[in-house]
Amino acid sequence: MTTADSDLDRRQAAFQRWAPYFLLGLGTLLAAATAGRLIPLSNERQAQALGLVGTALVTQLWWTWSGRVHRGPNAISVTYYILRWAIGFALTILNGFFAFYVVAGYYDADELIPGRKRQRLALFACTLPIAGAQTGGFPLHGMTWVVFGGLVVANNVLLTVVKHFAEQQEARSQARADTITELEQAHKENAALQAQLLVQAREAGISDERRRLAAEIHDTIAQGLTGIIAQLQVVANTSDPKVISERVGQASELARHSLGEARRSVQNLAPAGLSDDGLPEALRKTVRQWSERTGVSAEFTLTGTAQHLHGEFAATLLRITQEALANVAKHAAATRVGVTLSFMDDEVTVDIRDDGKGFDPLAVPARSGTGGFGLDGMRARAERIAGSLTVEAEPGFGTAISAHVPLVLHA
Ligand SMILES: Nc1ncnc2c1ncn2[C@@H]1O[C@H](COP(=O)(O)OP(=O)(O)OP(=O)(O)O)[C@@H](O)[C@H]1O
Ligand SMILES: [Mg+2]
Structure with a gap:
């Protein structure tokens, strides 16, 4: 009243x-x-x-x-x-x-x-x-x-x-x-709803940022350390001075590279591979270096007309390829790997195929303290920019990972 x-x-x-x-x-x-x-x-x-x-x-x-x-x-x-x-x-x-x-x-x-x-x-x-x-x-x-x-x-x-x-x-x-x-x-209810939306938006922002940081840590430090451990394991099992010096050299190169990538991700910069080159060149180098490091034969193919992609989109595809290759080295025991970058009318895809052990994508062990973040991280990265990730794998028949993202050009 x-x-x-x-x-x-x-x-x-x-x-x-x-x-x-x-x-x-x-x-x-x-x-x-x-x-x-x-x-x-x-x-x-x-x-x-x-x-x-x-x-x-x-x-x-x-x-x-x-x-x-x-x-x-x-x-x-x-x-x-x-x-x-x-x-x-x-x-x-x-x-x-x-x-x-x-x-x-x-x-x-x-x-x-x-x-x-x-x-x-x-x-x-x-x-x-x-x-x-x-x-x-x-x-x-x-x-x-x-x-x-x-x-x-x-x-x-x-x-x-x-x-x-x-x-x-x-x-x-x-x-x-x-x-x-x-x-x-209605005004009171509206105010309550707005407050709730604000909280939700903040929480969504926090969880989004947490996923992003987790992916960055995984793809820079964790991936690098895994590679270093692999090199050091070879060193531990050989007495050949040539192999030792080669592997130690690669381990320190990996450590330097990972440290650089971690620093860049803290500053929210694009991966080092993209600072000088476009995506095709960066992928070609990544595949070649990976092949040299692991001794597995790997081939890079470009289809369609290469375009200058938006930084975020190029970085996403590079990171996904790096993790897919890290997984091949870690799990697949493959002899051949093929990486294909395809530019289409309205999307860009990267396929990473190996002829290794393969696995059952539906039976991937739950994420644990020692790993299991890679596939989720790749998918999260693709979905963040309205893309998607598909995994085709079967035990004994190799693995194919493909990432699809919209074709968004550099502004
Ligand atoms: N190319 C591959 N060949 C065989 N198995 C694979 C391949 N890629 C992934 N996997 C299987 O899928 C599982 C999940 O991969 P994911 O990258 O998510 O985790 P991880 O590599 O075990 O750990 P992390 O990447 O967090 O260090 C792996 O443990 C492995 O069993
Ligand atoms: Mg992995």
Whole structure:
């Protein structure tokens, strides 16, 4: 409820409390002023009127006191209403001006009488003394009964029309208040939703960044260390000084390279292979170096017309190829590897095929502390730029990994 509403309610309550006093006073004043002149009044009837005004006053004072305690509609408020109506009616019979006092019943029937039908009946009861006064006063006789009947109907029609408009107005105000409440509610819900979305977006951002960092660490440091361990294992198992110096040289070259890549990824730079060359050249070098290091024969093929790819897209394809080759060295025991880069109308693909052991892609062991991040990382990298990764492998029949990304050119 607004301040304006409560202000209006307070004024209405004050009006209902003091209106009967005012109307009784007005009726009494007019009756006293006209007594004996407009209406011949016997001393006895004057005394009766005085007694009734006194009773009305006492009734009003009682109600003013008790009405605050017993808020209607209840038995006490109905008693008060009937009592006031009866006194008003009796006074109106003595002098028509007292009908003013009965008018009070028009204002507070809704508050004091329970139920719409009973309220209607109460209003009808009030129209009786009022129509009587309008007819010229009680007692009625002959034709005045007909006039009285007509006035009762006229008063009730008037009341019905006024009440109808008041109710319509009330319904409109209520609808407005409901709309405001709904809007306030919607606003609150919206604010809560926005806060939730913000949290979700932040969490999504955090998890996205975590995946990106994990992939970077895997593809730079972890991959490098795996290669270094492989070289050192060869060194540990040979006494040939030529092989030892060659492998140690490769191990330190790998360490240097991985360190450089890790530094570049911390600075969010493209892989070193791409800093001087385009993707085809970078892949050609990667394949050649990998083949030299592992002793496995590997061939690079380019199909389609090479284009200058957007840095992020080129980096993704290079990283995926590096991990696929690292997996061949680590798991496949292959004799031949083929890497194909294909530029098509709207996408670029890289295929890495080996003739090694193969594996069952559906039975890949769950990620553990010692590995299992490579394939997931490749897929995550491809999906980050709206691409995809497919793995075709079968135990005994080699492995084929292909990465597809949209063709997005360097700006
Ligand atoms: N070319 C391949 N030939 C044979 N098996 C492979 C090949 N590539 C992947 N796999 C199998 O798939 C598994 C998952 O590869 P993935 O790269 O996800 O993990 P990982 O290489 O074992 O560990 P990480 O890459 O995290 O160091 C490997 O353990 C291996 O069994
Ligand atoms: Mg791997």
